[in-house]
Amino acid sequence: MGRAPCCDKANVKKGPWSPEEDSKLKEYIEKYGTGGNWIALPQKAGLKRCGKSCRLRWLNYLRPNIKHGEFTDEEDRLICNLFASIGSRWSIIAAQLPGRTDNDIKNYWNTKLKKKLMAMAPPSHRKPPSFPSSHQTLPLPSQSFLSLNKLDCTSYYTPAKSFSSFDSFEPISSNIPLHLLNNNTCVATSSSQFQIQENQLVSSMQYYPMKENFLTFGSEPSCSSSDGSCSQISYGREVKQEEMGFQGYYSNGFEENHKFMLSYGNSNSNCNGGENLNQWTEKPNGYFGETPPSDYTLEDVKQLISCSSINGCNNDNIGLFSDADENKMQEKIMYHCFNY
DNA sequence: AAAGACACCAACCGCTGTTAT
DNA sequence: AATAACAGCGGTTGGTGTCTT
Numbered sequence: 001m002g003r004a005p006c007c008d009k010a011n012v013k014k015g016p017w018s019p020e021e022d023s024k025l026k027e028y029i030e031k032y033g034t035g036g037n038w039i040a041l042p043q044k045a046g047l048k049r050c051g052k053s054c055r056l057r058w059l060n061y062l063r064p065n066i067k068h069g070e071f072t073d074e075e076d077r078l079i080c081n082l083f084a085s086i087g088s089r090w091s092i093i094a095a096q097l098p099g100r101t102d103n104d105i106k107n108y109w110n111t112k113l114k115k116k117l118m119a120m121a122p123p124s125h126r127k128p129p130s131f132p133s134s135h136q137t138l139p140l141p142s143q144s145f146l147s148l149n150k151l152d153c154t155s156y157y158t159p160a161k162s163f164s165s166f167d168s169f170e171p172i173s174s175n176i177p178l179h180l181l182n183n184n185t186c187v188a189t190s191s192s193q194f195q196i197q198e199n200q201l202v203s204s205m206q207y208y209p210m211k212e213n214f215l216t217f218g219s220e221p222s223c224s225s226s227d228g229s230c231s232q233i234s235y236g237r238e239v240k241q242e243e244m245g246f247q248g249y250y251s252n253g254f255e256e257n258h259k260f261m262l263s264y265g266n267s268n269s270n271c272n273g274g275e276n277l278n279q280w281t282e283k284p285n286g287y288f289g290e291t292p293p294s295d296y297t298l299e300d301v302k303q304l305i306s307c308s309s310i311n312g313c314n315n316d317n318i319g320l321f322s323d324a325d326e327n328k329m330q331e332k333i334m335y336h337c338f339n340y
Numbered sequence: 341a342a343a344g345a346c347a348c349c350a351a352c353c354g355c356t357g358t359t360a361t
Numbered sequence: 362a363a364t365a366a367c368a369g370c371g372g373t374t375g376g377t378g379t380c381t382t
Contacts, residue, residue, distance in 0.1 A: 016350070016376080039367065055368080056351065091370060106371075107349050 007039065007050040017057055021047055025054055026062050034058075060101045067099030071108055079105060079113060 013021075028045035035041065038051035047054060060066070071079075075097055082093045088109075090102035097105065 014352075037367080050352090052353090052368085053351075059369095060350075088371070102370075103350075110372095111348055 012050045013048045022062060025058060029058060060103045065099055
């Protein structure tokens with residue numbers, strides 16, 4: 001059986017909100033809250049609107065501390081970095097920009113930022129960037145975004161071997177050895193600063209071909225997502241000697257925490273592998289259990305990780321770098337962060 | 341001045357995940 | 362376990378203002 005509509009479509013008003021409707025909604029919510037039930041709210045508030053419409057109006061426009069107007073350069077950078085790392089997950093991006101809503105950021109990206117980046121890209125790459133897809137095409141951050149400073153390298157890009165368009169860039173991936181950054185370095189900018197602990201590997205969370213990425217961001221709960229909740233997102237990975245795998249932690253900043261771990265059962269972490277090879281365990285409520293990038297299957301992810309060539313092993317030596325590899329990586333990072 | 345093109349952004353739509361029964 | 366109700370998300374649309382010809 002199909003799902004029942006949330007409201008009587010014929011008897012609800014659509015289109016722009018009038019000031020009267022705004023004040024009714026605002027007054028009601030300030031007085032009684034949402035009661036956790038948006039569907040029932042419009043009737044109680046005396047509005048002929050769909051509950052979803054009320055929710056959107058409140059979250060995107062009426063709720064306190066909404067920031068309107070120009071985005072700052074800092075916000076631009078953050079959006080670009082996050083988009084590069086996690087794609088169009090606007091609510092997560094919004095959570096890192098206090099006062100901004102996902103809708104705002106989405107609009108800003110689609111109307112301005114994307115063009116801004118295109119304008120800054122080399123002419124041969126000026127093609128509208130596409131959203132990350134199953135084949136991992138990504139927009140190219142502008143030079144200015146890549147030349148911020150090395151601490152901003154939460155997303156690394158390298159041109160694909162033969163690229164012909166703006167969107168043929170992939171994040172340089174993989175786990176970035178900590179010593180490429182200073183200990184206790186703040187990696188992200190703006191409000192999403194965090195400290196890197198020793199022995200922690202850092203890269204971005206989104207998974208792209210040939211390599212795994214990892215992103216940790218957002219140490220401070222902020223209240224900017226469109227759902228009005230405070231979000232703290234910390235996709236993190238700690239690699240212990242006895243454990244090669246992916247784990248992370250997602251918290252909404254309040255009562256809920258979501259952990260995930262994708263562990264790769266390789267008891268022997270050398271390049272040749274060992275017993276128990278290729279055994280993956282997916283734990284629920286993680287990036288994979290929660291909302292994997294839409295086009296990624298677990299198999300894709302396995303493939304990405306196992307095929308990581310950047311560390312010099314064919315398959316299974318996740319996260320380990322030889323000196324030479326580290327040098328290469330460092331070169332790439334330096335190149336992209338300082339010289340690009 | 342008028343018409344068309346373009347840009348912006350609020351709002352909508354449809355889908356998915358979660359929760360309650 | 363199945364179903365319904367709901368919240369939330371991301372992509373798209375449509376109205377309006379601005380710019381260009």
